[in-house]
Amino acid sequence: MNLAWKEMKKSKTKFVILGSIVFLISLLTFIISGLANGLSQDNAALIKNLPDGTIYMETAAEETHALSAIDMETQQSALSENDGAFAFSIQMGFLLNEQDEQQSVAFATSTDSAQFPDVKKGEIILDRSLEEDGLKQGDIFTNSQLDGEFTVAGFTDGAKYSHAPVAFIHPDDFAEMYRTDELQMLFLPEMAQPGAIPGLQSFSTEEFLNTLPSYSAEQLSLSMIVWFLVVISGMLFAIFFYMMNIQKLGLYGILKAIGVKTGTLFRMIWTQMVVITAMALLLSIAVSQVFETLAPDDMPFYLPIDATLQLTAVFFVIGFAGATLSGLQIRKAKPLQAIQQGEG
Incomplete structure (x- = not known):
């Protein structure tokens, strides 16, 4: 020394x-x-903020979540057998304000879950980055795929996906926009001790993130x-x-x-x-x-x-x-x- x-x-x-x-x-x-x-x-951030657990996608989707569709029977069976499990979907899209200005977002919806905000039909909850951009509660938005309107019900933190703010919507609105009642993914928490589900491929959170090309x-x-x-x-x-x-x-x-x-x-x-x-x-x-x-x-x-x-x-x-x-x-x-x- x-x-x-x-x-x-x-x-x-x-x-x-x-x-x-x-x-x-x-x-x-x-x-x-x-x-x-x-x-x-x-x-x-939307995926990284999920707790430890397993994400399932349809095997036929070949690790592309946008092509995954989990049939209702499989979904209901998994949700009923595993506490804390939920099904969810994510699709890129856009919102139009009253001046027809477009805002790119990632639409997300889920079954009842503590991980996703509870959203009523016709309402939308946005990532807080949009509030910093001037959007406020009560603002009205439309989408060409939806007959009705979205009213901003609030904002949430840490909701980003594919470099876009996440817009949480009700499953019925999501089904109308994308013409399907089937959600894309299942999430089973670690405590549920998930196993193999016929027709579905399992991923850890990190493995799922690696399926996203960007x-x-x-x-x-x-x-x-x-x-x-x-x-x-x-x-x-x-x-x-x-x-x-x-x-x-x-x-x-x-x-x-x-x-x-x-x-x-x-x-x-x-x-x-x-x-x-x-x-x-x-x-x-x-x-x-x-x-x-x-x-x-x-x-x-x-x-x-x-x-x-x-x-x-x-x-x-x-x-x-x-x-x-x-x-x-x-x-x-x-x-x-x-x-x-x-x-x-």
Whole structure:
């Protein structure tokens, strides 16, 4: 520990440069992770907010929920046998206001459920993002597929699907608009101990999200960027400490000759890595949280504490691995050889 601090004080510039680079890489990683999580919420908050459970779709739909239709007999049987189960449907569509201005929404409906708002026939409950856009309770909307009108009965939080605000409507209105009484999906909560249902394919929440083309493509691209930056940070640590160790082989040889153990030298490198990483990450976390506060409302940025802690742990693991690999030449070097190499 003492050796580590003395070297860091002596070579401040080198360690400040390394810390600055780690700070910039980790900050970029946190911001991209926040954007990935924000886009995930904006794309599928309606599904992500469901409790643990199993989602069923018609097998013949081939993992396309818009083509799924669960017959009434199967639906009634599943709902009656499983407490907390419900059937629901989601379809993209639009609303027209009194000025014939169009608002894209994702229409959603369900059987009785604590997870979906209770909506009366002729009423509609919208995601709160539309309230921020100027819509208010009591506004009237129409749809070309519906004979009647929708009256805004209220707003709810966290209801987004396919980057569109969700509009919750009554099952009868949904049936009139889409000419079917059959709902698309079944949800059975985890406590219901769901099993196989003939003619239906089961999905966990994450598996269901991956059936959505826009969701899987977005998350895969952003996740690749995040992990690419994490790998770069590990390589950075390895290269930095490797170059420093090569320059100090003579010093290491002297230290080993006077009785300093190899483990002590490794602990010195690990201490330096921990100090640099901790300072850089604390600063990047603080800046990313400020960024989340100052980001425009229409920017889908969401960086929860669990994602921050996971990335922080990954950076420490990668940094430890990089620093350890860079120090392997210390273990192999003999004191006399190291001294000669340093002198040469």
